Amino acid sequence: MDRPLRLVQAAPPVTQLARVIEALLVVASQPLSVEELAAAAADDAARVEEALQLVAARFAEGESGIVLEHVAGGYAFRASRDAAEACGRLFERPVERGLSQAALETLAIVAYLGPCSRPDIARVRGVAADSVVANLVERGLLAEAGRSDDAGAIEYRTTPLFERIFGLGSLAELPRLDDLGGDAAEIRKRLEQIAASRGA
Amino acid sequence: MDRPLRLVQAAPPVTQLARVIEALLVVASQPLSVEELAAAAADDAARVEEALQLVAARFAEGESGIVLEHVAGGYAFRASRDAAEACGRLFERPVERGLSQAALETLAIVAYLGPCSRPDIARVRGVAADSVVANLVERGLLAEAGRSDDAGAIEYRTTPLFERIFGLGSLAELPRLDDLGGDAAEIRKRLEQIAASRGA
Amino acid sequence: MLAREFVLDLDAFEGPFDLLLSLVLRDELELVDIDLVEVVVAFVERLAERDEIDLEDCGEFLVLISSLLELKARGLFPDEADELAELEPEEAAEELARRLAEYRRMKAAAAWLTDRLAAEGDRFFRLGPAPLAPRPERKLAPQAPALLAEALRALAIPPKAVSLRHMELRFPPVSQFLDRFRSVLARRRRFDFDTEVAGLPRVDQAVAFLALLELRKAGEVELEQGAPFAPIRVSRLDLSLEDDAAATAPAAVAAQEGTTWTARSA
Numbered sequence: 109m110d111r112p113l114r115l116v117q118a119a120p121p122v123t124q125l126a127r128v129i130e131a132l133l134v135v136a137s138q139p140l141s142v143e144e145l146a147a148a149a150a151d152d153a154a155r156v157e158e159a160l161q162l163v164a165a166r167f168a169e170g171e172s173g174i175v176l177e178h179v180a181g182g183y184a185f186r187a188s189r190d191a192a193e194a195c196g197r198l199f200e201r202p203v204e205r206g207l208s209q210a211a212l213e214t215l216a217i218v219a220y221l222g223p224c225s226r227p228d229i230a231r232v233r234g235v236a237a238d239s240v241v242a243n244l245v246e247r248g249l250l251a252e253a254g255r256s257d258d259a260g261a262i263e264y265r266t267t268p269l270f271e272r273i274f275g276l277g278s279l280a281e282l283p284r285l286d287d288l289g290g291d292a293a294e295i296r297k298r299l300e301q302i303a304a305s306r307g308a
Numbered sequence: 309m310d311r312p313l314r315l316v317q318a319a320p321p322v323t324q325l326a327r328v329i330e331a332l333l334v335v336a337s338q339p340l341s342v343e344e345l346a347a348a349a350a351d352d353a354a355r356v357e358e359a360l361q362l363v364a365a366r367f368a369e370g371e372s373g374i375v376l377e378h379v380a381g382g383y384a385f386r387a388s389r390d391a392a393e394a395c396g397r398l399f400e401r402p403v404e405r406g407l408s409q410a411a412l413e414t415l416a417i418v419a420y421l422g423p424c425s426r427p428d429i430a431r432v433r434g435v436a437a438d439s440v441v442a443n444l445v446e447r448g449l450l451a452e453a454g455r456s457d458d459a460g461a462i463e464y465r466t467t468p469l470f471e472r473i474f475g476l477g478s479l480a481e482l483p484r485l486d487d488l489g490g491d492a493a494e495i496r497k498r499l500e501q502i503a504a505s506r507g508a
Numbered sequence: 509m510l511a512r513e514f515v516l517d518l519d520a521f522e523g524p525f526d527l528l529l530s531l532v533l534r535d536e537l538e539l540v541d542i543d544l545v546e547v548v549v550a551f552v553e554r555l556a557e558r559d560e561i562d563l564e565d566c567g568e569f570l571v572l573i574s575s576l577l578e579l580k581a582r583g584l585f586p587d588e589a590d591e592l593a594e595l596e597p598e599e600a601a602e603e604l605a606r607r608l609a610e611y612r613r614m615k616a617a618a619a620w621l622t623d624r625l626a627a628e629g630d631r632f633f634r635l636g637p638a639p640l641a642p643r644p645e646r647k648l649a650p651q652a653p654a655l656l657a658e659a660l661r662a663l664a665i666p667p668k669a670v671s672l673r674h675m676e677l678r679f680p681p682v683s684q685f686l687d688r689f690r691s692v693l694a695r696r697r698r699f700d701f702d703t704e705v706a707g708l709p710r711v712d713q714a715v716a717f718l719a720l721l722e723l724r725k726a727g728e729v730e731l732e733q734g735a736p737f738a739p740i741r742v743s744r745l746d747l748s749l750e751d752d753a754a755a756t757a758p759a760a761v762a763a764q765e766g767t768t769w770t771a772r773s774a
Contacts, residue, residue, distance in 0.1 A: 130373030131391030134334070135399055135632045138639050148398035173330030174374070177640060186640035190324075191331030198332055198340075198348040199644040207651065209454045210462075213663060216656040232663065235452075235462050236442050247646055274653045283657040288664050299663050306460060306667045335641035337634075377631075384633060392630035399632060407625065409618065410519055410543075416617035432607075432614055434580075436540035459667050469635075474621060475628040483620055485613050 125151055126162040133163075133176070133185050141182035210240045215249060217299075218266055219279055221292045223253045225261035232296065234303035249273070325351055326362040329383075333363075338468060339382030380471035381478050403447060403473050410440045415449060418466050420485055423453040425461035449473070510562065511569040514554045518546050525551075529572065532579070539580045548573060571721050575682060680712055685719030693729065693744040701731075701740035 128149045132140060140148075146156045160176075160183060167176040169188055177186045187195045207215070210233075217232050218224050229237035241264060244250040253265040266279065276282065289295035328349045332340060340348075346356045360376075360383060367376040367385065375388045387395050407415075410433070417432050418424050429437035441464060444450040453465040471478065512526040520541040521528055528547075531537035551569055555561065637643070692699050705716045720742065723729045732741045 127373035127388065128391045128394045131387035131632070132373075132394060132398060134374045134385050135387050135395055135634050136639060137634060137636045140398075144398065148394045150394070150397070173327035173332075174334045179640070184639040185334050186638075187331035187335045188327060191328045194328045194332055194348045194350070195335055195642065197350065198336065198344070199642045201644050201646055203647045203649050205649050207648070207655075208452070209659075210452045212655055212659045216659040216663075219656055220660055233462075236445070239445065240452075247648070249648075273648050274651050274656065276653055281653070283654055285657055285660060288661065295660070295664075299660070302664060302666055335638045337637050337641070386631050386633035389630045392632060395632035401629065401632070403625075407622075408519060412618040412621050413614055416614050416621055420614070420617055430540070432611060434545075434611070435543050436538065439541070455662075460662070460665065461667075472633065473628070474624050475631060482617070485617065 122155060122159050123162060125149060125155055126159040126166075129156065129159050129163055130166075133183060136184065139179050139181035139184040144182065208240075211244060211249075214240045214244060215266065215270065218250060218264055219270070219282060220285065221296045223256075223263040223265045225256050225259070225263045227259070227261055228256075228263075228296075232299045232303055234306050322355060322359050323362065325349060325355055326359040326366075329356065329359050329363050330366075333376070333383060333385050336384070339380045339384035339472065341382040344382065377475075378477050379475060380468040384472070403449065408440070410435065411444055414440050414444060415466065415470065418450060418464055419470070419479055419482060423456075423463035423465050425456050425459070425463050427459070427461055428463075510554060510558075510565045511551070511572065514551060516547060516550050518543060525572075529576075532576070538583075539576065540583050542576075542580070544573065544577060544580065547576075567721050568725060571718055571725060574715075574718050578682065680715050682715055682719050682722060685716040686722060689716075689719060689723060689742070690728070693742075698741060698743045701742050703739070704742075 129145055132145060132148055142153050142156050142160070145160075146153045149156065164176045166172065167174050167185065169175050170190075173188050173191055174185050175188045177184055206212075213233055214229055214237055217229050221228075221232070224232075226237045226241050229241065241250060245252070245264070248267055249270045250264045251267045253263045255261065256263050271278065285295060289298055328351075329345055332345060332348055342353050342356050342360070345360075346353045349356065363383075364376045366372065367374050369375050369388055370390075373388050373391055374385050377384060377386055413433055414429055414437060417429050421428070421432075426437045426441050429441065441450060445452070445464070448467055449470045450464045451467045453463045455461065456463050466479070470476075476482065512529075513524055515524050516522065516528060520543075521531070521537060525547065528537065528542070532539050532542075551573075555566070689699075689704075692704065701717075701720060705713045708716065720729070720731065720740070723742075724731055728745060730743045730745055732743070733739070
């Protein structure tokens with residue numbers, strides 16, 4: 109009874125906490141607040157603030173290519189200013205020459221067959237269209253066009269950017285496909301049947 | 309006239325190039341190859357390799373919370389392994405470990421046999437591959453790679469994310485197939501033994 | 509009965525084998541989604557838990573699982589029936605061995621990936637863009653509208669039948685042999701299985717044997733074998749026939765009880 113039991117483990121040094129914070133920040137896709145960092149590190153906010161000072165010193169402008177930045181939502185890493193030119197080159201994408209087969213098929217379906225939902229496109233292609241459609245929406249080549257009457261699925265249409273890139277005054281200028289069917293409904297039906305016969 | 313004009317600017321020191329590389333890697337969304345780094349930094353590949361050594365030394369496991377790794381054909385930062393627990397509290401693992409047996413076999417088939425269609429996979433596994441392939445595409449581990457020449461079926465390949473999650477520098481780091489599993493001649497012999505023991 | 513009641517825990521199905529069968533027969537479950545190897549493994553595991561092996565159970569299971577395999581093979585490779593006959597037994601054995609080796613290698617590769625995933629599970633990295641990275645703008649060169657028409661026309665080309673004959677096994681339906689044996693038994697009271705199937709390819713012989721087990725299960729025939737690998741004698745079970753009553757009676761009783769396995773295979 110003379111000596112009290114030591115139940116509390118000594119906290120790890122702040123340098124170690126600083127490393128954990130570096131790790132968290134390099135994985136994060138958004139700035140992290142002191143509270144978020146403390147919760148993840150299972151440590152207290154005051155010590156996190158202390159550790160952040162160490163991180164800030166290690167990752168300071170002029171010292172390092174990685175720089176710790178305090179922004180509205182918390183802390184995040186950014187590229188140093190003297191690497192701005194190199195970063196500009198990295199993110200400046202070369203003009204893409206062409207589209208993937210999946211993208212081309214999807215655009216052709218929507219352009220020729222009229223507004224289509226993702227299940228519609230999947231039926232014609234014979235494979236799920238979710239990621240291709242998301243990608244084309246992000247690139248501004250497809251846009252949402254309300255919900256279909258029956259199933260309530262979101263339908264997509266081609267955009268003015270699509271027409272510009274394909275050099276079309278309007279969708280009416282698309283090359284004719286009379287060999288495939290009289291109208292869009294007929295073509296769609298035919299393609300769906302072939303996709304089904306193609307199987308898995 | 310005594311002193312020649314200095315027209316050639318001395319290349320900046322490699323330490324400076326190392327900082328630029330750090331900056332590029334901290335903002336990049338994917339691993340960057342030496343060529344990509346060299347193009348962005350407007351420097352030559354040999355010097356980039358040299359600078360990467362400096363970056364690797366600064367961001368080594370055990371030394372830093374941020375670690376440089378060679379993965380999926382390029383270089384990328386990740387969190388140090390000793391921060392895994394903290395990371396696990398804040399982030400989801402890129403792919404939860406619960407990949408099903410079916411998913412792992414499908415990944416193995418595509419990784420080893422190269423672009424494969426769903427029927428190709430079904431033929432090897434003896435089970436329809438549709439739902440498992442759709443799931444792996446959704447998780448970003450497989451991606452479409454065009455249509456096959458003969459049957460027009462969509463073919464799939466593994467993604468850089470697959471290599472990253474499995475910690476592979478490239479697909480070439482997979483163990484040789486010859487070293488895995490059975491050999492056809494040996495299996496054939498066993499089949500013959502079984503057939504012979506049944507009597508004719 | 510073990511063969512029908514043992515419980516399965518598969519990716520696509522959880523429950524007794526019996527239920528799996530009825531769901532498949534009612535088209536409520538896609539056979540192509542079921543890993544039949546798992547079913548066999550589960551059955552063998554249950555079997556191993558028992559002290560003695562019940563041949564009745566094994567026979568029934570064999571018939572059921574082979575029927576499922578046949579259905580599944582046809583489901584996976586629907587258009588191959590005509591090409592199947594072309595494969596020589598020698599080639600078939602070669603091909604089977606090749607495919608089993610390939611599948612085993614893929615299983616091993618999957619096991620390697622599993623270990624790898626466990627070892628690399630503590631590597632965290634960022635997915636998606638960095639918080640303070642510039643947003644790249646993707647620019648696309650002008651495209652020819654003809655590409656769109658081509659893409660749609662390509663989708664309208666009916667798929668060529670893929671030749672799978674290099675990897676198929678000849679696999680006649682069990683029903684073919686059921687019909688054949690029944691018609692033989694309509695003419696003759698007994699026949700010798702080995703003589704009846706002599707000259708057939710081995711796979712056919714195997715399917716014929718399954719048909720035999722099916723007939724035995726239905727109580728239509730009695731099977732006898734004097735010693736291991738001795739010829740199997742097949743006798744019609746039919747009480748209405750008066751002749752040779754002494755030989756028929758005990759077999760008929762066995763069929764009614766439905767429990768005794770009369771093939772004396774030592």
